[in-house]
Every structure is written in structure tokens, then in C-alpha cells.
Amino acid sequence: MSQGGKITVEEMRYISIIQDLTGALVYRCLDRGDGQIICVVKKGDAGKVIGRRGSTIRMLRELLKKDIDVVEYSEDLVEMVKNLFPNVKIKNVKVVKRNDSTIVVIHVPEEDKGRAIGRGGRVINRARLVLRELFDVSKVIVK
Template sequence: MRVELSDQARQYIGRFDELTGVAPKDCLVEEDRLVFLVPAGEMAAAIGQAGETVEEAERRLGKSVDLVEDADTAESFVASALAPAAVNAVTVSEQNDTVAYVEVPEPDRGVAIGAEGRNIETARTLAKRHYDIDDVQLT
């Protein structure tokens, strides 16, 4: 699926690549934060030792930076997008709409949802953009 990026998102991707050596596949630009989709296997490089790399990127970009690691399947992708919440299982149902049902232990529901629903909304947005999933619901 082809993702169309705004000029601003492309600029942030370029700067993040310059700062970290990791070229994100996508970028969600929000008022106070950036969410980068990092290629599978490159999360450690994007974060850096003790978080130094991502902290420097936050300082230079002037926004909070969240990272999501790409995955090969829709199920793994949704689980990655909800990290650091523990995800027991993801089932994608394709009836009228394509919905990812995510089984999250009760203690991690708040983490999966995030403050003001930010984490689950990020997962929904990225899942729609990359796997054409219409909704992500916690079970």
C-alpha cells in the first residue's frame, strides 16, 4: 500500500535520518509529537544506547518522538504499534470492515489506549495507512 506523505512529514523523515542514520518509512506529524515508522530490525539504532539517539532527535526536532517498528504481517504490525503494552494476540477480521481485535491483559489496557487515547489512535492511523485496517479494537 502506498502512503502519501506531506512535505512536512518528508522533511521530518529526512532530518530524523540525518540525525540517527535510520530512514523511517512513515511519519505522523502532530502538534507536540512525531511518530516515526522505523524499518524492522532498526529500532535499536533509532533509539541508541540508553536512548541517547532518540533524545537528541527530540531536542533537535523540537518535539517528542515516538517510534513504531514495522512488521511483515498486519497482526505483528498492530502489536508493534501498541508497544510497550503487552499484546497476547491480534486477530484481523474481514467482514464488512477490516478490524484488528487486540487481546491485551487488563493491567496493560491503559498503556495500549494511552493518554487521551493517543496510543490506540496512532495504531489505528498507521494500521489504516499500511494494512488498510479500518479499526483497531481492544478485547
């Protein structure tokens, strides 16, 4: 994983609980501050956190009193972007480096724009948070 924000004590607690209860390798648990945490797990471990018919994730939500989003990690920035938009057809992802900042431009079909942004910006904001923390991306744009 590349640079990013520091892991808080609360995040460490979430990581520890989720790993202990599921056996999944958890890289980060990012608290959105709105009652949601984004759990970034090793590729292939999302199923362990979700469980059969969602039973494990329901138990975790109850235990932590938080809504939990699960995203599989990839060291490859473009692959990570695709993991953050699972129900969106992505035409291509452009990574632009300018000065000290990294900008990610995601091209999606017009009919998928709403899905890429999400209700109230939920999906795009999740992507911005994860990419900022894990890849030091300063801006995420959907076109």
C-alpha cells in the same frame, strides 16, 4: 508496505533528517498534529534512532521541536500490531475484513487494558493512525 495516505512534504523533511542523522531506514514519519511524530523504521533500526541512553532521540526532539515515538515496521499486520503495543501482553489479534473495511480486534488481559489504551487514549490512537496509514485499517478495538 501496503496502501495508505500520501506522504506530505513535512513528513518527507522529517524522514530525510532522521535518516541522515541516524542511518536508520525510515518508512514513514506520521505527524499526529499535537507536537508528536511517529517514526516508523525498519525492523532492528529503532536503536539507531534512540541512540545510547536515548541521546540520539533527545537530539532529534530538540532539532525538530517534536516529541518522537519510534515503532519498528513489519509487513505482517499482526506483527505490526504487536510492535505498536510493546508493553502490553497481547493474547491474540483478529483481523476482520468486512466489505471494503479492515477491522483489527486486539485481545489483552484485563489488567493490561489501561496500558493498551494509554493515558488520554495516546497508545490506541497512535496504533489507529499507523494502522490506517500503512495498512488501510478502518477500526482498531481493544477487548
